[in-house]
Amino acid sequence: MDKDIAIEFKNVNKVYTLFRDDKQRLRSVFFKRVRDRATKIKALNNINFQVHKGEAVALLGRNGAGKSTLLKMITGVAYPTSGEINVDGRVSALLELTAGFDPEFTGRENIYFRGQLMGMKEEDVARLEPAIVEFAEIGEYMDQPVRTYSSGMKARLGFAINVNVEPEILIVDEALSVGDASFRKKCTEKVNELIMGSNITFMLVTHSAKTAQLFCQRGIVMKKGRMIFDSDINSAVEYYNEMIESEDAARKERRRKKRAQKLADARAAAGKEQNLYLKLGNTKLELKAEDYKGKTYELIDALNAKVCYGYTYETAEPVDGATVEVDADGLDGFDPRHVRAGVYKLWFVGKKDDMTSAPHCVDMTVYGKQEDLDE
Amino acid sequence: MIETIKEIAHDHVAFRKQLFKLAKTDIIKKYRGAAFGWAWAVIRPAVTIFVYWFAFSVGLRHNRDMYGYPFFLWLIAGIIPWFYMRDSLVDGAKSIRSYKYLVKRIKYPVDTIPTFISISDLLINMILQLVVVVIFMLAGHMPDLYYLQIPVYLVMMFAFFTVWGLFAGMLSAMSKDFLHLVQSVVPALFWLSGIMYDANSISQPIIRKVLLFNPVTIIANGYRNIFIYKQWFWESSVEMRNYFIMLALIFVLAIWAYRKLKKDIPDVL
Structure with a gap:
């Protein structure tokens, strides 16, 4: 490896194997067959890249694109399934905010503990301790067990340790959004100072394009375990934003099509005697064809909506043959034979002499299939 | 195989200082927080x-002397090492699970976790x-040359x-089922x-022979x-031979599992 290179990935793949349960996982240790049958998820797909010493790189990508897996591998807490990873320099990593504390130890003990695990001498840790304590701003809690900390305090202590142990490679995963505004500002300043002041290699995972542009010169965009773009930060951010936009639009379109399809399916089935599936707020209701066959179904009873006296409904879109029937005792009936799939607005109205319950409106969705209801 | 052994040996040498620190902190963690603290280490056994x-x-009414010693003395001589064996059987199985953050959050050699436990x-x-030893002395049995063997059995026990x-x-760590199995066995x-x-x-030779393959029996x-x-110790050569067979066996299994x-x-x- 070139002396100038801090991080190098060569043909790195990572496959997660998912088992149905714990038992299967234990069996997979002994039987290859069980392992072969399990679900495989490719988290990283043929990753190749190099990061030079002193470079600041931002990783952009949606959730599940493989960013965190990649960072874990640089840190050395996860291994690639195949391929080669070379890392040159002391890595200090902030992964998933609460960064590896022993919950039984106090904050101060954890500082020493972590220092030792990183191979530092006790006097070195003692030298850095005041700076860490001051930076973390957790006051009296410094000498309390970490298990009593709030998640914000843990993250602050984690951040304080990691930026103050004089790292050569600093890895930050979403951690710049820790705590309140003033602490965030302090973190940002400290990271900036580290990047500007020394020859530190910096890798940042973030969803915020602004943060990325603030710290990094280079940006890598990941999608579904692949690196799809690697260039200067501004074009990377631009590329990422465009990707997100087009993906969102495509997703919206897919969802719209799916709903249209469902409606069409239900229309085709309408007029026949069919089961109906209703959703009112969180209440799910199934109307069986044999139950309402030939009679007017009393929805109020079915929904157990005793506070309401009656209701009317208006359709969000005009539906053929939808009628409101009024029973002799004042309850509105509901004839499922004439109702088709779609979204309805259902108005609940109080009794005439009861002024306390104001009319209110509920969306009622009618489906033609049970699967749609359960979705 | 050789590579894995080399790796494990290297990890232990490189982290030897941390190993003892972690062992110390593990003890502190175990007994801190309780009002009697350290006393529990003695009270429980x-x-x-x-x-x-x-x-x-x-x-x-098992009151007869065992080989000229009161039953109580005979009992503690064997049961005290059992307490270590019992604890390390279970704690060893739990070790990696209970130090999750060393595995998932920090770059730390996993193979040394069971060691410091x-x-x-x-x-x-x-x-x-x-x-x-003190109890034996109080009962009038002063230490003799045989006590020099304590480190031998201590090392044998620790190694296995x-x-x-x-x-x-x-x-x-792979499956909680295995941990439950150990805990129930x-x-x-x-x-x-x-x-x-x-x-x-x-008296039954087969049962005796099988029992003498059990490292717990051998150490006790x-x-x-x-x-x-x-x-x-060289006078019980069968047990020594059996011990090394069992050690080799568990060693191969451990290397296999780790790799x-x-x-x-x-x-x-």
Whole structure:
């Protein structure tokens, strides 16, 4: 490896194997067959890249694109399934905010503990301790067990340790959004100072394009375990934003099509005697064809909506043959034979002499299939 | 295989200082927070010993002397090392699971976790062994040359159960089922090993031979060789041979488990 290179990935793949349960996982240790049958998820797909010493790189990508897996591998807490990873320099990593504390130890003990695990001498840790304590701003809690900390305090202590142990490679995963505004500002300043002041290699995972542009010169965009773009930060951010936009639009379109399809399916089935599936707020209701066959179904009873006296409904879109029937005792009936799939607005109205319950409106969705209801 | 052994050896040498720190902190963690703190390290085994002594001496009237020593002395000579073996059987299996953050959050050699857990259990047990020596002295049995063997059996015991810890710790990290299995087998192991009886005096040859392959029996007998039977370890050559066979076996299993599961463990924990 070139002396100038801090991080190098060569043909790195990572496959997660998912088992149905714990038992299967234990069996997979002994039987290859069980392992072969399990679900495989490719988290990283043929990753190749190099990061030079002193470079600041931002990783952009949606959730599940493989960013965190990649960072874990640089840190050395996860291994690639195949391929080669070379890392040159002391890595200090902030992964998933609460960064590896022993919950039984106090904050101060954890500082020493972590220092030792990183191979530092006790006097070195003692030298850095005041700076860490001051930076973390957790006051009296410094000498309390970490298990009593709030998640914000843990993250602050984690951040304080990691930026103050004089790292050569600093890895930050979403951690710049820790705590309140003033602490965030302090973190940002400290990271900036580290990047500007020394020859530190910096890798940042973030969803915020602004943060990325603030710290990094280079940006890598990941999608579904692949690196799809690697260039200067501004074009990377631009590329990422465009990707997100087009993906969102495509997703919206897919969802719209799916709903249209469902409606069409239900229309085709309408007029026949069919089961109906209703959703009112969180209440799910199934109307069986044999139950309402030939009679007017009393929805109020079915929904157990005793506070309401009656209701009317208006359709969000005009539906053929939808009628409101009024029973002799004042309850509105509901004839499922004439109702088709779609979204309805259902108005609940109080009794005439009861002024306390104001009319209110509920969306009622009618489906033609049970699967749609359960979705 | 050789590569894996080299790697494990290298990790232990590189992290030797941290190992003892971690063992120390593991002990502190175990006993801190309780009002009696350190006293529990002695109270718990004392209660267990009392229960067995009561059941056998008073209840079952097993009052006759064992090889010229009171039953109580014979009992503690074998049961004290059992406390280490029991703890390290279970703690070893739990080790990697209970130090998740060392696996998932920090770059730390996983293979050394069972080692410092075992060291922590051993340090506690060494205090208990010292108490045994004092009790023997109070009963009028002064230390003699045979006591020089204590380090021999201590090392044998530590070696086997530390390697076990690596094997069981890796498997338990993969699946909690294995941990449950270990936890339910350990109490049975107590009665199936020659701790409450002398395995050498079992009349059926097959059962005796099988029992003498059990490392728990071998170690318990070893400690009784020191305190009661007054024998040198080379005089029980069958047990020594069996011990090394079992050690080799568990060693191969541990290396196999470590090599096979090392990459998976951070993903599944």
